Amino acid sequence: MQQLIRGRVLDFHADPHDTADNHRYLEDGAILVADGRILAVDDYAALARDGVEELDHRPHLILPGFIDTHIHFPQVQVIASWGAQLLDWLNTYTFPEEARFNQQGHAPAMADAFLNLLTGHGTTTAVAFCSVHPDSAEALFSAAHARNMAMVAGKVMMDRNAPPEVLDTPQRGYDDSKALIVRWHGTGRQRYAITPRFAITSTPEQMAMAGQLVREHPDCHVQTHLSENLEEIDFTLSLYPQARDYLDIYETHGLLSDRLLLGHSIHLRPREIARMAETGSRAVFCPTSNLFLGSGLFDEGGLRAAGVVSGIATDVGGGTSYSMLQTLNEGYKILQLRGQKLTPLSAFHWITRGNARALGMEDRIGTLAPGSMADLVVLDSRATPAMALRMERAETLEQELFVLQIMGDDRSVAQTYVAGQAMKTAA
Numbered sequence: 174m175q176q177l178i179r180g181r182v183l184d185f186h187a188d189p190h191d192t193a194d195n196h197r198y199l200e201d202g203a204i205l206v207a208d209g210r211i212l213a214v215d216d217y218a219a220l221a222r223d224g225v226e227e228l229d230h231r232p233h234l235i236l237p238g239f240i241d242t243h244i245h246f247p248q249v250q251v252i253a254s255w256g257a258q259l260l261d262w263l264n265t266y267t268f269p270e271e272a273r274f275n276q277q278g279h280a281p282a283m284a285d286a287f288l289n290l291l292t293g294h295g296t297t298t299a300v301a302f303c304s305v306h307p308d309s310a311e312a313l314f315s316a317a318h319a320r321n322m323a324m325v326a327g328k329v330m331m332d333r334n335a336p337p338e339v340l341d342t343p344q345r346g347y348d349d350s351k352a353l354i355v356r357w358h359g360t361g362r363q364r365y366a367i368t369p370r371f372a373i374t375s376t377p378e379q380m381a382m383a384g385q386l387v388r389e390h391p392d393c394h395v396q397t398h399l400s401e402n403l404e405e406i407d408f409t410l411s412l413y414p415q416a417r418d419y420l421d422i423y424e425t426h427g428l429l430s431d432r433l434l435l436g437h438s439i440h441l442r443p444r445e446i447a448r449m450a451e452t453g454s455r456a457v458f459c460p461t462s463n464l465f466l467g468s469g470l471f472d473e474g475g476l477r478a479a480g481v482v483s484g485i486a487t488d489v490g491g492g493t494s495y496s497m498l499q500t501l502n503e504g505y506k507i508l509q510l511r512g513q514k515l516t517p518l519s520a521f522h523w524i525t526r527g528n529a530r531a532l533g534m535e536d537r538i539g540t541l542a543p544g545s546m547a548d549l550v551v552l553d554s555r556a557t558p559a560m561a562l563r564m565e566r567a568e569t570l571e572q573e574l575f576v577l578q579i580m581g582d583d584r585s586v587a588q589t590y591v592a593g594q595a596m597k598t599a600a
Contacts, residue, residue: 175207175212175226176225177205177217177221177226178204178230179201179203179217179227179228179230180551181199181202181234182199182203182234183196183570184196184526184541185522185526185527186526188519188526189522190477190519197214197541198570201218202214203217203221204547205225206593208593209546209547209592210545211541211542211544230551230587234573235549235551236521236549237525237540237541237549238296238538239296239297239497239528239550240298240497240524240528241296241298241299241300241497242299242434242484242486242528242532243436243457243488244301244486244487244489245267245302245491246283246301246303247274247303247304248266248267248271248489248490249283249290249489249490250283251270252490252492253493256465257466258402258404259401259404259405260404268335268339272304274303274309275306287316288316288320291495292591293586293596293597294582294586295496295497295552295589296495297538297549297589298323298534299326300394300434300532301313301326302327302329303326303327303368304328305328305329305341306328307328309328310353310357311357318357320591320594321591321594323363323534323538323546324362326363326365327366327394329368330346330347330368330369330375330382331369331374332346332376332378333373333376334373342379343378343379346383347385351389354367354390364394365390365394366396366434367383367386367387367393367395368395368397369397370398371397371405371409373412380425381426384426394432394433394434395428395434397423397428397434398435398437399437399441399445400437400441400445401436401466401469402466402469403440406419418442420441420444421445423435429448429449429452429454430453431455431482433454434532435454436459436488437463437471438456438458438471438476439470439472440469446476447479449476450481453482455481455483455484455531456481457483457484457531458473458483458504459487459488460485460503460504461488461494462487462492465493466491470510471508473515474508474511483531484528485497485523485528486500487500496581496582498577501515501521504520505578517574518571518574520574525540526539546592548591548592550589551586551587551589552581552585553585554567554573554581556585560576560580
C-alpha cells in the first residue's frame with residue numbers, strides 16, 4: 174500500500190562544506206512511500222492522488238532519519254554514572270555492567286529498550302558495540318530485524334585487561350564473530366561490524382584474528398577506538414612497544430580501510446592523520462562523551478582539511494544523550510573552542526547524509542532519494558515553550574535548524590518512520 178507523508182521536506186544531495194547547492198527544501202512537500210522505500214519526493218500538489226493514504230505532519234519538518242555511528246548497546250543502564258576519566262570509567266561502570274549481558278533474558282530486554290530509545294530520539298540506524306557475549310549481538314540483531322531497522326553491530330573481541338566475565342580468547346572471539354557474520358551479515362537490513370574493542374583489551378594474537386576476519390569478510394565494517402584519552406594512549410603504546418603510534422597497531426593487523434570506524438580520534442599524530450586519509454579510515458566524533466570524560470577536543474576542521482572523513486555519534490553510555498540533536502549541540506561548542514564553525518546546514522547534513530557517506534551506505538539511507546529506505550524523522554521546532562518562544566523570532570530555515578540543533582531533544586521528535594512504519598505511538 175502506498176502512503177503519502179506530507180510536511181516541510183528537507184534533505185541533502187551534497188556537503189555544505191563543498192557547495193552552496195547542497196539541499197532540497199519543499200515548503201509543502203510530500204514523500205511517496207511503498208513497501209518500505211521512497212518512490213518519489215516532490216511538492217504535495219504534484220504527488221497527491223486518490224486512493225493513497227495521507228499522513229499530514231504540517232507544519233513540521235521531515236528529514237531522513239538520523240544515523241548514529243558509534244554507540245554502546247550494553248551501556249544503557251550506566252549512562253550518567255558519576256564521572257571519571259576513560260580507564261577508570263570502564264573498570265568502575267562499563268565492564269561490570271557488560272558482564273550482566275550473559276544473564277538469561279537480559280540482552281533481549283535491553284535490546285527492545287535500546288531500540289525504543291533510538292527511534293524515540295529520531296535515530297533510525299546505529300553502529301553499535303555489543304558485549305563480549307555473542308547472545309548480546311544476537312539479541313540486538315533479532316530485535317532490529319523484527320522492526321526492519323538497519324543496524325551495524327558486532328560483539329566486542331577482548332581477551333585481556335578486563336574482568337574474566339567479559340573476556341573471550343583469540344580463537345573464541347574469532348569463532349563467535351564468524352558465526353554471527355554468517356547468521357546476520359546481510360540478513361534483511363543487518364550488517365556486521367568486526368569489533369576489537371581497542372588495543373588495550375586485545376592481545377596481538379587477538380588483533381591478528383580480527384585481521385583474519387577482515388580479510389575473509391571485506392564487506393563487513395570494522396569498529397574500534399583510537400586516541401581518546403592521553404592515559405589510554407600511553408598504556409596502549411606500553412602494550413605494543415614496537416608500534417610507531419596507536420594507529421600503527423591497527424594498521425599492522427590489516428584493519429585500515431574505508432570500512433574502519435575509529436571512535437574518538439582526538440589526540441592524533443601527523444603520521445596517523447596521513448594514513449587515515451590515505452586508507453579512507455573514518456574518524457568518529459563523540460562530543461558528549463569527550464566532554465563528560467574530559468577526553469579532549471576533536472579537530473573536525475583539521476581532519477577534513479587533511480582528507481579524513483568524519484562521522485558524528487552519541488557514544489552512549491560515556492556519551493550523555495541518545496539525541497543526535499544534543500550531540501550536535503555539544504559538537505558545536507567543542508568546535509567553537511577549536512575556532513571552528515558548525516553551521517546548521519552542515520550539522521543536519523552530518524547526522525543524515527554525512528554519516529551515511531561515512532558508512533558507505535548513502536545509496537540506502539541518509540537521503541530521500543527514490544529507492545532509499547523510508548527512514549524518516551519528523552521534527553517539531555516548537556516542541557517546548559522555550560523553543561516556541563524563540564521560534565517567534567526565527568525568520569529562515571537555517572535559524573529554525575539552529576534552534577533544533579541547540580534546544581532540541583526527543584521532545585522535538587514528533588514521529589520516526591523505519592522503512593515507512595511509524596515508531597512512536599501517541600502519548
